Amino acid sequence: MAQQLTIAQRPDFGTQGARLPIHANVYEITSFGKDTIHHYDFKIDPEVPADLGRQVFGALENRQRHKAFKGSFPVFDGKFNVFSPVRLALQNNTGSFEVYLPRDEKRRQEAPQGKGPKPFKVTISHAVEINLALLHEFIAGRTGSSPPVQMAINALDIAFHHLPASQYPSAKNSFYTSAEKRPLSGGIEVWSGLFQSVRPSLGRLVLNVDVSSTAFYAAGPLLDSAAKFMNLRSPSQLTSLREADWRKLHKWAKGLPITVSHRSDGRTFKVKGITSRGADRTMFKLRQDDNTEIDMSVANYFTKNLNVRLNYPELPCVELKRGVMLPLEICQVASGHRYRRKLDENQTAEMIKFTCVKPSDRFNRIRKNAEQLLRFEANPYLKAFGIKVGRELLTVAGRVLPPPTVIYGATSREPTIRPRDGSWNMRDKRLVMGADLPSYGILVLDRQSEQNSRMVLDFMQQFNNNLRNMGIRVPSGRPQIEFGHPMQDMGSNLRKAWDSGRKAFGALPKIIYVVLGSTAAVIYGEVKRISDTQMGAPTQCMQIKHLRRPNIQYMANVALKVNVKLGGVNSYLEPRDTPFLAREPTMVIGADVTHPGPGNTTDPSIAAVICSMDSRMTKFKSQVSPLPPRTEIIANLEGTMAQMFQAFRNQTTQLPRRILFYRDGVSESQFQTVLTHELGAIKKAAASFYKNSVPVTFVTCQKRHHIRFMPAQANRADRSGNCPAGTVVDRDITHPKEFDFFLQAHGGLQGTSRPTHYTVLHDENKFTADSLQVLTNQMCYLFPRCTRSVSLCPPAYFADLLAFRARYHRHGRVESTDDDAGSTISTAAQNQPTALVSVVDRLTSTLYFM
Structure with missing residues (x-):
């Protein structure tokens, strides 16, 4: 049995940054x-x-x-x-x-x-x-x-x-x-x-x-609720539903809490389902006073025995436990009962x-x-x-940490920028290392028409010019557009687009642009499953509505994603701002575990680990692996870390001399268990590479909490009314002894910003409060797909996105996502265990999941 470790104690309180009184x-x-x-x-x-x-x-x-x-x-x-x-x-x-x-x-x-x-x-x-x-x-x-x-x-x-x-x-x-x-x-x-x-x-x-x-x-008549669910104008339209619609309604009604109008006790019942026959055709045996039985329909029973006249006897019945059948129209949805299903879009x-x-x-x-x-x-x-x-x-006492200097390509008109309010733009900037894109394919999953073809070509011309201006090398020839139906075999669709790109540009495509006419997760998920696990070519999905009226900001954001998917580098931080990363070979790790949706007992939980491979935190190696359902401990972390140590040595010719590990998704009740097992796994993996091991700092990141901040002085707020980007709180409401802090690294957009709660579980790198808070805040400016600081330290953010993507890498189509960035597969496969398919190896050295 692994020996329990003591949670790290607070070394001191932070002092850096401008003081900011905060209402908590x-x-x-x-x-x-x-x-x-x-x-x-x-x-x-x-x-x-x-x-x-x-x-x-x-x-x-x-x-x-x-x-x-x-x-x-x-x-x-x-x-x-x-x-x-x-x-x-x-x-x-x-x-x-x-x-x-x-x-x-x-x-x-x-x-x-x-x-x-x-x-x-x-x-x-x-x-x-x-x-x-x-x-x-x-x-x-x-x-x-x-x-x-x-x-x-x-x-x-x-x-x-x-x-x-x-x-x-x-x-x-x-x-x-x-x-x-x-x-x-x-x-x-x-x-x-x-x-x-x-x-x-x-x-x-x-x-x-x-x-x-x-x-x-x-609360209210079940007839009205059913009509609203089916997007009908009135309950009378329920009489014209098709059989497939009633099956959909049956699934919706299952478990619904109802009361019935012919009882006065107000008792609540749960719906078992909706029958396939109307109340006038649903029969049962009614025992008479003389103990004989007669066949009677549910509709007749309510009319003759209970003096309840039905307006819609042809509508199906509501079925309760023990085979009880009730006409739909006498049922009322009970008040005060939570809706526990996933909300639709x-x-x-x-x-x-x-x-x-x-x-x-x-x-x-x-x-x-x-x-x-x-x-x-x-x-x-x-x-x-x-x-x-x-x-x-x-x-409470807060402080606003200064932003780092963000560096872009040396040929930029403005190669360095000091962000304000947690944001900046790409004006007059080129990428640090633009990728080489000799060829690409285009797949449009929408109606084939001359208008759509012209629209896509016009967009690609503007987009390619934008890529060139940012430093990405793009071929000058006319691209070939392929159209496909989203419900057809996605592998065939993607390979057709890949072949067309190869013929159009005379080189193997490095990316496939997929234009989506639908926002359905099933289509997006199938595109990613095929491209990630079979073709090994990254894809960039774009909604067709964005191509109709393209703007420079949208194209710039897509370009940032395309460049890192192709192995390019968008930006990095001034090394003097991040001495912990720059002075010695350092590996920064993000890890997360995501779980299947509620009620899903067969699909695995998925662990994602991603590690930096350079001092600028611009190169990464990633790995995902399945775990038994609802498992929080990353069971195979020792093997994963052994591969990461080897990859780091292959990339840099040396091993990292210190490790900073950001672990997402761990509740306070799991701190001790996760620390004991996962730190132990890192140490065991290191034992094969180091004589004296390597110092590790283990930090958890929590976004699922209810602490919120507001500047005590309105004139100190940002434009959204939130605390400024870089706000940190490490006293007054933090732990009495343990090393924790709240950091709101991002600027507000809308609503009330949520700070991330960081807790240091173990620290062998001897961080002070200031040094870890400043470093974590500065790394939040390294999220490559936008020109804003983000709310969660990027390695942990990457791990979250990586685990999300891996839920698509299974046999069967993705139907929907759960509340923990997971998903469920098609109904036909829901009761079957699903295997996680490996990502093509060359993609694991890129940020293909951006």
């Missing part, structure tokens, strides 16, 4: 008690989902408030854990209870003896005492993190979340209200709410509060429009909702735990 979306927890919290195991039989579990706990709480609960206010996490500020009055520290929900009381009273709803059986058992004195020692910086400290933080987290989660629909640390809901297409709507989480910092605890939004099913755009607000509006929403919904002072659960919260959001 955190409240100070001014008091949280010094006594003991009692942790209880809580079991409900039968097991229930969290929202129902909270109802069971609430019913038990109402009955036992002044009995077992001794007048106190314990809190429940919705699953298995209860935390109490006092020891409960339980015999031998264990209690068993039978609990009826309020909704069942009437049915219970009306039911015959021995009939009616059954109670939930609840067992509470004392598990452990949590000493809050340990938490006080931890935030004072006198002790390190430990399981008891983490449990204390978790207990306080649940104390904050308990009341709102009992009153509103909730998920993890967020809860939502319908007060400001907005409709989305497809019969769903977006609800807003609040996220809250307790975080430790030096000398205090803080409560991170942020606005949060998610999709819900739109239109819904995603609508959601972004609703949630994208500038920092001042976001912070005003936080203050307003915290006052109206959280109401800290009136919360009896917080009072019971001795928790008090400050009235104002904290102002």
